[in-house]
Amino acid sequence: MADALKYAINERARFKSELFDFLRIPSVSAKSEHDADTRRAANWLAENLLRSGLKVEVLETPKHPVVLGEWRGAGKDAPTVLIYGHYDVQPAEPLDEWSSPPFEPEVRDGKVFARGSADDKGQIFMHVKALESALADDGTLPVNIVFLAEGEEEIGSPSLVPFVEKHKQRLAADVVVISDSAMFDEGLPSLLFSLRGLAYFELRARTAKTDLHSGAYGGAVPNPATALAQIIASFHNKDGRITIDGFYDDVVAWDEKTRAQIRSLPFDEEDFRKGVGATALNGEKGWSVLERLWIRPTCEVNGFLAGYTGEGAKTVLPAKAMAKVSFRLVPDQRPEKVRKLLEAHLKKVTPPGVEVELLEHHGGLPWKTEVGGKYLEAASVALEEAFGTKPVLQGEGGSIPIVVEFERILHAPALMVGFALPGANMHAPDEWFPMENFEKGIGALLRLYNELGKR
């Protein structure tokens, strides 16, 4: 263990150089033009993992392959840890808002800026390097390892559940470890007690059979952009509540213990506001910012396109308009029920003369865990040793739908140990990851495998 930690420190320059090579591959799973790059990232990761001492396979799925690594040297009586992450990344657009090219990692102020540095290539790669350090040391670990990295997380993991179902014997584990989230603050590690789910839709409004002159036809022919704006405006009331009938019916009444835990965290709403750069925050009345982010559902417009959006003016009455609208869900909401409620709402609010088609992109269930238990305890010890401070428990507003599926199929609880920092620009321009956490985090993971071996 001590030797493994030393190894990781000695090799850190090479680890960093390898990380940069990994980040240079534009593995954007959503865009078919990057399919070859996404596969290249899978192969690169597999080769690197193989050199770490694991048995590795690249397994095909209908779309992007899964990288599967195994090390079972701890024996049948030792616990098995399933490490899960993803090697695909979000699209990098808008490119002109990046300070340095998204696929050319650059370190500024101790942060590496690159698409995927935080979400999730940087974090999954820390596991690879922790495993290499452990196995290079005395060639052994106190736990068996199954390493699973997919290439479809950013498009809703369509192939992963069938994959896990199919390979459930081989993937059998006592605990699933996932590093795809952020610490609570700089120097303050955290463990997650919840994740929000997701239901992502596209609304396509149509009116006339073709674009029309806004002078010759305006005033008598429905405008699909206006209609879609009215529909979107109908989703919230003045208190920031979502007005879709039945939307809150399945939201759990969060226990006072959880809300007290959230209130106990060192968080300043005004600092948060300044950090995002808005002149004011908003959200659902009656809940704090952290509650709005973690334990309350949302409805957000992720994209809107209609008519002429180029330079200057065009007096067009568009014939169609499109909006991408997604809902973050909390326990026990389900995407398929939200779809039904949304369909009923659209029937109610869509103006005459406008046809709205509802497409579903992807969804995922929300997750929450009970505070306490031996795995959280093991992680707590490991994080405290690595960062010199006890981790806090926090929620997470984002979605990792596979967490619920692992629990359902493998009956293995999930341990969410993330090393990014708030403001990491995941899914946004200038995504970054702190190099200090890259190094400390490898140490924390080594300690975590060790602690899990004791339980």
Add this chain to the structure above:
Amino acid sequence: MADALKYAINERARFKSELFDFLRIPSVSAKSEHDADTRRAANWLAENLLRSGLKVEVLETPKHPVVLGEWRGAGKDAPTVLIYGHYDVQPAEPLDEWSSPPFEPEVRDGKVFARGSADDKGQIFMHVKALESALADDGTLPVNIVFLAEGEEEIGSPSLVPFVEKHKQRLAADVVVISDSAMFDEGLPSLLFSLRGLAYFELRARTAKTDLHSGAYGGAVPNPATALAQIIASFHNKDGRITIDGFYDDVVAWDEKTRAQIRSLPFDEEDFRKGVGATALNGEKGWSVLERLWIRPTCEVNGFLAGYTGEGAKTVLPAKAMAKVSFRLVPDQRPEKVRKLLEAHLKKVTPPGVEVELLEHHGGLPWKTEVGGKYLEAASVALEEAFGTKPVLQGEGGSIPIVVEFERILHAPALMVGFALPGANMHAPDEWFPMENFEKGIGALLRLYNELGKR
């Protein structure tokens, strides 16, 4: 006169071929990448006009040049007719919705399909060919001619008013003839009694300093796309009335004679609905479709852009959103007042945490004329002779802001004689113009010059 009409018939194949050459030049004034093409169209028109027998100059403006032609052979006592039109065209986008390329004219079912065929290259070119026919015949006309074609009509004619002010002696005329509109129906010519004005804006909403992850930040940080949708939704009430305070204050109470004239027209709202292909029409309660199109103001979204609009899903909380919003105005509304009212409205409805910047693209005053008078009478005789039926009086929903300016600066009334047909797809894909009207219209214009010479 009879010889001139014969000349036009004999030369029609060449006229058509020249028209197609003119339409092939992509003179898109709004796009700087087409600046050279726009100039090429001006030069092409000037050369053609010169061959028709006019003295011609291409005069510079700050942006696109003006083509000015003169023929003053009728003498000082004869009336002077100012013919106004434009050689620039709207952008052709969306290109994939054209059945044939926008700048490669193609005749199908007796219609020539091309950007600018109706608006306005096809129609201004009919004047050129009518003038050529008259002057080729006996070398004379009963009226003096000033021919003015600008290249900035589709971007709001920023240079034209200064140009007319500067050259007002040279442009002095008794009547202004404009062919940039449509007949009421196939075989049924019309003369305009009104035009709507325009106030065109761009709204730019901003919230955070950068795009954010919709999971990590959604629910607590304002969404500019949602906010802009709410703002747009606030522009109309359920009766289709515009809710901006004071918006209707300056709208004239239309006289019963005008409304009766509109009601007398052969117009079927259900046929109109089928023509545009919408499942229902909409608009301001209490007014007929033609009234909504001609004598009532509107507020339309011409474009909307926010967030991710590409393939698939991106869970982004955008930091900015943009909408192009324009108002059609009726007498006596003024664009600058509408801007002030809109600013006040935005202050009232913009949610906290959202900053909205208001940009103005272009505007123009609405126009109306009194029914009756000698010029309308002259045009009525000319149209009836050419088309075999008496023209009707109608309004027009589109805007030709220069009409009001000609009346103000030159004290010359405008005569709006258009030859396109309803459904011509002006400003839309598959713009077309009927070849029959191209030929009959040249005859009508020859007769019009002749009739105006008698008044």
